Amino acid sequence: MFRPRIAVTTGDPAGVGPEIVARAAGVLRPRIENGEFALLLIGSAATHKAVLADLGIEDVSPAITKDRLADPSIGLAFHDVDQGGARVPVGRSTAEGGRVAYDAIAESVRLALDGTVDAICTGPISKEALNFAGHHYSGHTELLADLTKARDSVMLLAHGNMRVSHITTHVALEDVPRRVTPERIRRVVTLTDEALKALGLGRRKIAIAALNPHAGEGGLFGRQDIDVVEPTIRELKASGFDVEGPVPGDTVFVKLHAKQYDAVVAMYHDQGHIPVKLLGFSVDAETGKWNALSGVNVTLGLPIIRTSVDHGTAFDIAGKGIASETSLIEAIELAIQLAAARQPARRLDAVP
Structure with missing residues (x-):
């Protein structure tokens, strides 16, 4: 059977990204276990786990080691790009949050370009935090165009x-x-x-x-x-x-x-x-x-497939457990659809 694999970045760890990613993964887990698609969550494990613990949200994504990133049998996992990092303060724009957000995006793009994943779906980032971290882009669209060397997205x-x-x-x-x-x-x-x-x-x-x-x-x-x-x-x-x-x-x-x-x-x-x-x-x-919140942001003209939520980091409600995962689920669904349309996803001999 064919099963697309989608990399999902948690966005700025200080925003609502960690909680909506965790909730979306929980909602989609039955379909993942049924072999319809796979999700690789990417972000800061320290902040992700701390936020979920504070909110009482079940962490359904086990950690994965780098040597298993391409393992097609894994349906749902978390890839830590901030190993050894401390928890990022929730609810405000910081250079540390911008750094983690950038690293997660860059890693997801790398995995998409080398074929490890079939598409990426990005959580919300702070343009201010991104610039605090020394990455001077006006948003996801421009950053992704630079990382993929796309001429005109x-x-x-x-x-x-x-x-x-x-x-x-x-x-x-x-x-x-x-x-x-x-x-x-x-x-x-x-x-x-x-x-x-x-x-x-x-x-x-x-x-x-x-x-x-x-x-x-x-x-x-x-x-x-x-x-x-x-x-x-x-x-x-x-x-x-x-x-x-x-x-x-x-x-x-x-x-x-x-x-x-x-x-x-x-x-x-x-x-x-x-x-x-x-x-x-x-x-x-x-x-x-x-x-x-409903709606999806798609970047066209890239050598990879990228979708995203249609909202920002919502620092004002981050960590309160009231953010909606609707837009993210829609973005993941669209990434799956576009991946299937562009090319057959990786073939699995067995599904978990």
């Missing part, structure tokens, strides 16, 4: 049928217009189409959101949509892509939610993130607090 958010990829992400708003180029638009549309195909969609209709209000209103509000986006869309259509636009940003996501499209290409970070997170975060009307 793309961020895609997914929540149900809401699939949104991005022309730009972590850049200043004033820099966005000059980054909206024909080459970048073609790259994002191509990778988005490939992702939709991997997800098994027959129809792959992609809308490109306009950069300016009303798609520029005939040039009154800017000409990028007219001079850059429209000609590129015509070229993409001629190449066989089912693409439409530029569609004004105030209606394109409503149409996506209504399933008129299968994905939207957003021009910048907040244009794409706000609609997905608005639908993905379940809020208690009485308390004003969110009680569930």
Whole structure:
């Protein structure tokens, strides 16, 4: 039988990563034991075990030694990248937390590149802590692109049928217009189409959101949509892509939610993130607090498969035992699906 193996990083150990990873592993353990897939958790064992002990969460992932990392018979295990390290203080951004988070990501990428795992799923990290530790990246997407030597990666958010990829992400708003180029638009549309195909969609209709209000209103509000986006869309259509636009940003996501499209290409970070997170975060009307987080972050254009939770470290609730594992489970599920679509996972002669 075929069983994909997914590396799951616990993210910044000071955030909610350890508790949501442990809960997700507990929820998924019956399926792991049934041989459907395998999980290799990666992080700081000292902090992971301490957090779980404090919260009374069962630790279902036994430690694994380096010489057994490639053992295909192991369904669930924890790989410590901070051997001998002390517990990282919970609830705040530190250089130590950033170092552990980086080491876990780097190790997961190494294992994915050498074929030990079929995909990686990353827990939330702190950009501030990452930089405190001397790793000067603006986020996971940029870090992974550097580690894998990818030339031009793309961020895609997914929540149900809401699939949104991005022309730009972590850049200043004033820099966005000059980054909206024909080459970048073609790259994002191509990778988005490939992702939709991997997800098994027959129809792959992609809308490109306009950069300016009303798609520029005939040039009154800017000409990028007219001079850059429209000609590129015509070229993409001629190449066989089912693409439409530029569609004004105030209606394109409503149409996506209504399933008129299968994905939207957003021009910048907040244009794409706000609609997905608005639908993905379940809020208690009485308390004003969110009680569930749903949604997955996928990095397209890498030589490896990478998914992630669609939320941050939540330092304010870390260690309180109230963080939701929903987004992480969805991210793991999607990693499994994409791994199966890209290539047959390793064959097992026996499953535990």
